[in-house]
Amino acid sequence: MDEQTRMLASMGGLGGLSQADVGDPDSVRKQQSLGQPQQDIGDILQQIMAITDESLDEAQARCWPEEAPAQWTPQREGELGGSTAGCALPLNFQHRKHALNCHRMKPALFSVLCEIKEKTVLSIRGVQEEDPPDPQIMRLDNMLLAEGVSGPEKGGGSAAAAAAAAAAGGSPNDGSIEHSDYRAKLAQIRQIYHSELEKYEQACSEFTNHVMNLLREQSRTRPISPKEIERMVAIIHRKFSSIQMQLKQSTCEAVMILRSRFLDARRKRRNFNKQATEVLNEYFYSHLSNPYPSEEAKEELAKKCGITVSQVSNWFGNKRIRYKKNIGKFQEEANLYAVKTAVDAANVSAQASQANSPATPNSGGYPAPCYTPDGRL
DNA sequence: GACGATGATTCCAT
């Protein structure tokens, strides 16, 4: 066994190769038994040495003298992935490369080199491969999910939902923020977040594909194992996920700002319209003996006034306390509504008797006033 | 801008 063969054997030993790992050892035996000179191995090693003297970068620099390898476009992929026949590589280089590629020993040698490389790389940086999910990114994800920015759209999250919220007039007492503006702004943030995320994902997959193609192409001329490609892809994904985290972070900040703005603005109010106030006052003064509307009555009043049940409760709470505090001040108002209710009742009664109907004066939903001008019932 | 009116919120008692 000559020195080069021993070298090969020792490389196999170094890499801990099994026969299967080397590819097709039978073919090696066959070559030797067929009288192929062992010089073959010597030749191929010499060629490898020669070709590695000339770095790939140099070769590529000659291939694309104007462009840095980092500059890439999806269109470029075809060129990179395809044949390099168009490149003006020196004839000598191309010839040697071709000879190497076609050599019967190439697959076996590449396996050996890949194996060695794999072991070396793994021993250097194979430890922190499987990193656990980042707790910060999980926190951001949870928050975005809770706010309805990521995940399934809440209640349509659309203009329709915003309109519905606006129609309901909001219900600040139930703890949720049902403000149409808030909904609209949140939907806007949601839309921006998703479009940016989509862009990142697209760019990530394009870049990953490009790098994979590049590595596959390069694996013809230098030992690159599939594992190495996987590792590279993982690195790219890590880089992109850090960009994603920035996006998530800024989205969270935007939601926080929006929330605080609307929570501060919760106290902002509009006076109820005249018609709503009239309806509420009518009920109040006609039920002065017991101005505590039932849940059903509150719902009906809310519907009539175009406000929420909570607002009806607030209104009655305020009215009761203010009326009690200063009955004298509300005297005039009370009289006004007593007369108004009496007139309404009379009208209803007249209409009912005209129609020969058994309807009572209370058929409008509210009883006749039981208030007397001296403020007593 | 002052001021009263008014809707909303908070705290407490029941």
Added chain:
DNA sequence: ATGGAATCATCGTC
């Protein structure tokens, strides 16, 4: 959970 009372914050009018 509901209502009373105090208070806050804004609106509307002058």
